[in-house]
Amino acid sequence: xxxxxxxxxxxxxxxxxxxxxxxxxxxxxxxxxxxxxxxxxxxxxxxxxxxxxxxxxxxxxxxxxxxxxxxxxxxxxxxxxxxxxxxxxxxxxxxxxxxxxxxxxxxxxxxxxxxxxxxxxxxxxxxxxxxxxxxxxxxxxxxxxxxxxxxxxxxxxxxxxxxxxxxxxxxxxxxxxxxxxxxxxxxxxxxxxxxxxxxxxxxxxxxx
Amino acid sequence: xxxxxxxxxxxxxxxxxxxxxxxxxxxxxxxxxxxxxxxxxxxxxxxxxxxxxxxxxxxxxxxxxxxxxxxxxxxxxxxxxxxxxxxxxxxxxxxxxxxxxxxxxxxxxxxxxxxxxxxxxxxxxxxxxxxxxxxxxxxxxxxxxxxxxxxxxxxxxxxxxxxxxxxxxxxxxxxxxxxxxxxxxxxxxxxxxxxxxxxxxxxxxxxx
Numbered sequence: 001x002x003x004x005x006x007x008x009x010x011x012x013x014x015x016x017x018x019x020x021x022x023x024x025x026x027x028x029x030x031x032x033x034x035x036x037x038x039x040x041x042x043x044x045x046x047x048x049x050x051x052x053x054x055x056x057x058x059x060x061x062x063x064x065x066x067x068x069x070x071x072x073x074x075x076x077x078x079x080x081x082x083x084x085x086x087x088x089x090x091x092x093x094x095x096x097x098x099x100x101x102x103x104x105x106x107x108x109x110x111x112x113x114x115x116x117x118x119x120x121x122x123x124x125x126x127x128x129x130x131x132x133x134x135x136x137x138x139x140x141x142x143x144x145x146x147x148x149x150x151x152x153x154x155x156x157x158x159x160x161x162x163x164x165x166x167x168x169x170x171x172x173x174x175x176x177x178x179x180x181x182x183x184x185x186x187x188x189x190x191x192x193x194x195x196x197x198x199x200x201x202x203x204x205x206x207x208x
Numbered sequence: 209x210x211x212x213x214x215x216x217x218x219x220x221x222x223x224x225x226x227x228x229x230x231x232x233x234x235x236x237x238x239x240x241x242x243x244x245x246x247x248x249x250x251x252x253x254x255x256x257x258x259x260x261x262x263x264x265x266x267x268x269x270x271x272x273x274x275x276x277x278x279x280x281x282x283x284x285x286x287x288x289x290x291x292x293x294x295x296x297x298x299x300x301x302x303x304x305x306x307x308x309x310x311x312x313x314x315x316x317x318x319x320x321x322x323x324x325x326x327x328x329x330x331x332x333x334x335x336x337x338x339x340x341x342x343x344x345x346x347x348x349x350x351x352x353x354x355x356x357x358x359x360x361x362x363x364x365x366x367x368x369x370x371x372x373x374x375x376x377x378x379x380x381x382x383x384x385x386x387x388x389x390x391x392x393x394x395x396x397x398x399x400x401x402x403x404x405x406x407x408x409x410x411x412x413x414x415x416x
Contacts, residue, residue, distance in 0.1 A: 087371070091369070091371035091372065092369060092371070092372070093360075093363065094360045094363075126414055130410060130411070130414055133407075133410045134407055134410065137345070137348070137403055137406045137407060137410075138403065140345070140348050140349055140352075140403075141348055141349065141352035141399055141403060144348075144349035144352045144353050144356070145352050145353070145355070145356035146356075147353070148352070148353035148354075148356050148357045149356040149357060149359065149360035150360075151357065152301075152302045152357035152358075152360050152361060153360060153364075155301065155302075156361075156364075156374075157372070161299070161300060163295070163299035163300070164299065164300070164365070164374075164375075164377050165375065165377075166364075166372075166374040166375075167372075167373065167374075169372050169373075191349055195345055195346065195348075195349060198345045198406065199341075199342055199345060201410070202338060202341050202342065202345075202409070202410060202413060203338070205410060205413045205414050206334055206338055206413050
């Protein structure tokens with residue numbers, strides 16, 4: 001689209017002496033532009049609304065992940081030589097990081113909603129769009145790192161590792177492991193939505 | 209910049225009858241544009257060169273991480289009741305994923321170099337730039353997930369976890385742990401470069 005705009009604007013051979021001859025191409029160019037303008041604007045507004053809806057979904061996913069992980073704890077009714085009475089997210093540093101990162105991502109998403117609304121109301125403001133893209137790009141590795149670190153721990157808790165002599169704790173803490181697995185899935189969904197958000201912002205920037 | 213371009217083009221009141229009077233604003237607008245064109249082009253070319261250099265650095269980091277993890281193995285000179293003779297990346301699924309993901313990221317980066325060169329030579333081709341941005345955005349969570357899953361395992365290997373009764377294996381496999389930690393750091397550097405690449409691409413798209 002940009003190439004046609006440029007080819008419509010640049011090659012008009014206007015000099016001071018031949019101004020009366022060169023006017024018609026300008027008229028053609030300006031009518032072309034005004035016909036395209038509302039289409040582009042509507043397209044960008046649609047992208048902005050998609051962005052807003054995705055943000056709401058990502059808030060739900062990130063906060064669900066953080067609360068599911070943060071509120072889960074299981075107390076065993078018996079005591080053995082090897083295991084503690086209780087399992088909660090504080091026991092593993094990866095799970096603590098998971099709660100913090102997902103809560104941060106959720107808070108950022110809530111704070112980003114006004115800027116997303118600005119992008120719907122005024123689709124031609126590029127600064128807000130670019131800012132959202134940069135922060136979303138930073139949020140992608142944050143949420144992914146939290147989710148995958150927790151996922152590797154959940155995998156270890158489920159299966160154990162005979163090479164390192166790490167036992168599977170999920171046989172005892174089955175309820176804890178199930179809720180934690182759900183939280184990890186929710187966090188991966190949030191990360192996926194962040195990737196889609198970055199692509200949506202890039203496409204919206206491209207149409208300028 | 210786009211707002212000034214639009215304000216220079218749209219409000220010129222040209223009709224067929226008053227073409228001789230309306231010509232001077234067009235002359236002003238077109239001179240403005242031709243003066244700006246090389247500046248924008250040079251700026252975009254600079255961004256393209258930055259993109260290319262960052263890609264070379266990311267290739268080095270990703271492939272170094274993959275090879276460092278993949279070639280590390282340590283054989284212990286003694287045998288105890290709990291530990292195996294040997295430690296290599298196959299023992300932990302997180303480390304296997306780390307090698308695969310970093311090798312994939314390195315291969316993608318090598319394949320993306322021609323497109324990056326296209327963006328330097330022809331800064332106005334938006335398709336290649338947008339394609340690189342989308343694939344870089346997908347590569348960010350891939351590399352981050354691999355690095356953080358491996359990092360959580362390395363942390364566990366270094367410190368163990370008394371709550372889950374997982375022992376620290378790095379007291380025995382100290383050399384293995386050191387090389388694996390280096391690989392994780394290299395992978396995080398690659399992920400950081402990917403984030404910068406996404407931001408560079410977004411800024412380059414914005415200047416169209």
